[in-house]
Amino acid sequence: MKCIFCKNDSSNSKSVEHIISESLGNKTQILPKGVVCDICNHYFGNKIEKVVLEMPYFKSLRARIMIESKKGKIPAISGFTKNKDDVEIRFSQDKSNTIEVIYRDEKTLDTLLKHDEIYVPLIPEPPQNDLHLSKFIAKIAIEALAKRVSKAEDWQNDFVENEGLDELRNFARYGKGYSIWPYHVRRIYDEFQIKFDQKSNKILEKLNEHDFLFPDDVISNDEVYRIDNLYFVLAIMGIEYTINLTNAGLDRYLKWLSDNQNKSILQMEKNEFHSNLNL
Ligand SMILES: [Zn+2]
Structure with a gap:
């Protein structure tokens, strides 16, 4: 068995891989052990996910919608007092509606008690053109594709040998080839997506979802299918x-967006955006 990133033997690997970090609320989208080897799993966890989750946007997002980290903690966010002293704020995990304020010195406490005000900057969107974020999305894209094809027999071998994925996997794992792999970011709906699920009779919160888009006709000859542009579209909160x-380019996607009134495929029916597909 070979790892889908480094292609080394992963038969003895012990870690299961979370496609989207547990600290972003994912408990179910998992690849079994051996799909991603322990060394790659460790690399993505420590060198990529950790950095991304500590970015001001993700930290404040996790705090304001109160997602527990892997260790069961809601992260603290940075704020400041009326006198611009830095403080950290943590929302309570019980139902008491209290907040915990962590301050550094007596002077800060005095200001807090005197003015009763705390300012918390809202960071509504993640950064554009960020190397760690592009590796983070690239890693999720490859793993989500692996999950999608993983029902086929002997899929892992074919996946590892698929040269069409080499550029992206080498970029995600080793930063090879490109200083950044371009990604497109925009808000498509509110942070809180809550819907009533009739099956389970519960109110569910939508934390993340994803799908794939191939905007062009699939070219096929002699049993070989070729896809020139395969886009992965992911929504997180x-x-x-x-x-x-398939290549480090967004031009075809930007054209697709303008041809489709800037809709998101995540808000369309599958037959609306894959009408070109007749495999
Ligand atoms: Zn590996």
């Missing part, structure tokens, strides 16, 4: 991230 798996 209302922000849509799009990346191309």
Whole structure:
């Protein structure tokens, strides 16, 4: 068995891979052990996800919608007092509606008690053109594709040998080839997406969803199918991230968006955006 990133033997690997980080609320989208080897799993966890989750946008997002981290904690966010002293704020995990304010010195406490005001900057969107974020999305794209094809027999071998994915996997794992792999970011709906699920009779919160788009006709000859542009479209708490798996280009996606009134495929029926597909 070979790892889908480094292609080394992963038969003895022990870690399961979370396609989207657990600290972003994912408990179910998982690849079994051996799909991603322990060394790659460790690399993505420590060098990519950790950095992304500590970015001001993701930190404030996790705090304001109160997603527990892997260790069961809601992150603190940075704020300041009326006198511009830095403080950290943590929302309570019980139902008491209190907040915990962590301050550094007596002077800060005095200001807090005197003015009773705390300012918390709202960071509504993630950064554009960020290397760690592009690797983060690239890694999720490859793993989501692996999950999608993983029902086929002997899929992992074919996946590892698929040269069409080499550029993206080498970029995600080793930063090879490009200084950044371009991604497209925009808000498509509110942070809180809550819907009533009749089956389970529960109110569910939509944390993330994704799908794939191939905007061109699939070219086929002699049993070989070729896809020139394969886009992965992911939404995390209302922000849509799009990346191309087959080449580092977004032009075709931008054209697709303008041809489709800037709709998101995540808000369309499958037959609306895959009418070109007749495999
Ligand atoms: Zn590996």
